[in-house]
Amino acid sequence: MPPLLEVRRLTQRFGGVFALDEVTLSVQQGETVGLIGPNGAGKTTLFNCVTGVQRPTQGEVWFGREAPEPLVGLAAHQIAQRGIARTFQNIRVFAAMSALENVVIGTYTRTHTGLVGASFLTSEARREERWAADRALGLLEFVGLAGRSDAMASALPFGLQRRLEIARALASDPALLLLDEPAAGLNPVEKQQLVQLIGRLKARGLTILIIEHDMQVVMPISDRVAVLDYGRKIAEGSPRAVQDDPKVIEAYLGVPTT
């Protein structure tokens, strides 16, 4: 079986700087892959290239198991429609919308009501509206936001905004979920809850690619870990193997160990 996501020799250059330098990475269906590396290693750039936020200078991204499709050149919303959802390192919830509305937005790709349906409030539109609301309520409960559905997103505490973002991403029923530093800014208790939440997502069979600095978060949940440094992939393997890799230690500590 081909992988669900395949990144081939992806390169992103800003002027003379290589944010990504021929990075190759694949994610199998049902797998959780951790993406680690020092600040500025190109992790978020990789997410941006996969989700269509940036267009890579060179390289390919293929997505889909049965009939893999190239993603480079597609717009962000087209990639989302194909089943990739993401969260952001610096939370981007829709501040002036309620928690429920935020998650309902996530169902956009799974619903169809257009201008006519909305104007005349057809029975189809009404049914879809109920379906989306039910789904959103279910997801809010799933991430631990039950009872906060009417709260304005901007009024939620930081940790809950992170979960709201995850619920919004899940609402599109993605085949692949990209989490960009979901534990950043969380306290130890919240981090533990996050690990549990991701564990439950894994249990549902969701494929996850996660950027994370915190080893206590990324190590227990990842099936495989890839390490980026200065835009290059310097190591890949099981969490344990990667942790002991001298190149990885060097990259993090900045001292040669050989």
Place this chain on the structure above:
Amino acid sequence: MTPLQLFLQQLANGLTLGAIYALIALGYTMVYGVVQLINFAHGEIFMVGAYAALTVALAITGAPWWAVLAVCALGAMALCGALGWATERVAYRPIRSAPRLNALITAIGMSFVLQNLVMRIYGATDRRFPELWPAVRWQWGGVTVTLTQVVVWGTAALLMVGLQWLVMRTRLGVAMRATSQDVAACALLGIPVNRIIAVTFALGSALAAVGGMLFGGYYGTINFHDGYLTGLKAFTAAVLGGIGNIPGAMVGGVVLGLLEGLGAGYLSSQWKNVFAFVILVCLLLFKPTGLLGERVADRA
């Protein structure tokens, strides 16, 4: 007139107009540089400058024309500088961290306030400008150059050289350039960012004031409506040169003035006021970085 003479004549006219646009465009570009705001009220400040010069000129009698001109310029600069500083302080600074839509709406509101205040004070009809300089003209091979044009060119050139010196050679200029790169970093380094921004508004406004005085002297009349259209054209000039780019604003102003002068001469003066808009729209659509600029017009 031979075709060459006609061309040179339009060139001279366009250059005059362009020098005035450039003076106003500098304010747009400097303010955009430091706070990324299109200061919609800047055109009105230019218009206030014209009225201020008019008032000063009417008050002084019996002095040689160049002395009157200098006093007019200084008076208008002082008033508009203060006005620019005050608008920043009262309207823009309190909402600097708010969404950009809010700042732009505030700027539009400010433009309405200034326009209507001037209308209340000076009336809605055109005001005749007193003669700021004698009506001297020279003929060179069939091309007429007036003292008006020489004064406009000279004043504009003087101010632009002065500004360039200020921005490139003084501590204030360094601080302004630094602020336009990164406000937060400058604040951390102890640069009084608020003061730099206020000074930038004041400086841009003072330049626009001189533009207003020259505009009044050139056309002979001023109306409270003039700020809007001229302001937009000057903004076009700023975009033409690449917004945030000071030499770009100067070049953009002159280029726009030339295009308009030549367009009015050769195509149709009826559509004259559309040229600027068409250029502006095409430019923003196809080359938002302007002729010299490197800033990308995508800050949402």
Place this chain on the structure above:
Amino acid sequence: MAALPLVYPHPYHLDVLTTSLLYALLALGLNLIVGLTGVLHLGYAAFFAIGAYTYGLLNLRAGWPFWPSLVPAAAVAGLFGVGIGLPALRVRGDYLAIVTLGFGEIVRIAFTNLERWTGGPNGLLGIDHPRLWWPGHGIFDFGVASAPYYYLVCAAVILAAALCVRLSRSRIGRAWVAIREDELAAACAGIPVLQLKLLAQGCGGAIAGLAGAVFAAKQGTITPDSFDFILSVMVLAMVVLGGLGSVRGAIVGALVLGSLPELLRGFDQYRMLAFGLAMIVIMRLRPQGLFGRSSHASAA
């Protein structure tokens, strides 16, 4: 409120109210573009003008009566919105505001200069008032009375408001607000940003086109002057006062600012000043307007 003409038939006040309601119709349309989608549009008067001229020309040149002309008036204005949006919406942020302003001015100047079709600065004269077949009375001509137009505009505002409420609570409306709040996050959630912005411009344009046709039928005469930048800004001020994105707010904002000259009888000349001040003060003290949801205060 609908029965007002029966209880209080003062024609002048009724006329002021009808005009305010026409503003409300415009504010509802602009609210879709600026309020919900967050696209700052400064040339909205152009859509109003296109609707008015569409009916005027169809009536005078082809003899179309009022009612069937409503469809092309709305359609042409809506399509124009989509048409200019297609290139213009590629530009972002403040620059988009300037591009829309440029388009608005180009449309107005074009209507002024295309004399052969539009009658130039004198505009179109002698446009038919609406006629309606009334059971038992035969054909009723709206003529120059105030009451029939009041009923007509009232009905239009109610319909448009109902439509806007439904849209804003629908999948489409939510996507618009998501774009306003965070364009990138919206795109990553699968929302086709450009397509939805075009839809907003099309809907908003169509409502303005409808309002334009009603305006032309009521006045009987239209000139390009009626569709200037000041109108665009006035409608924007109404939307801002009411609260960006709020349907109720757009209507209340239009009624308040539209009847301001009556409330400030004798201070008529201060109206524009009041508009400007209102915009500045609201942005500073209550950026969410009278009825808007408070949002950015904590997020920005």
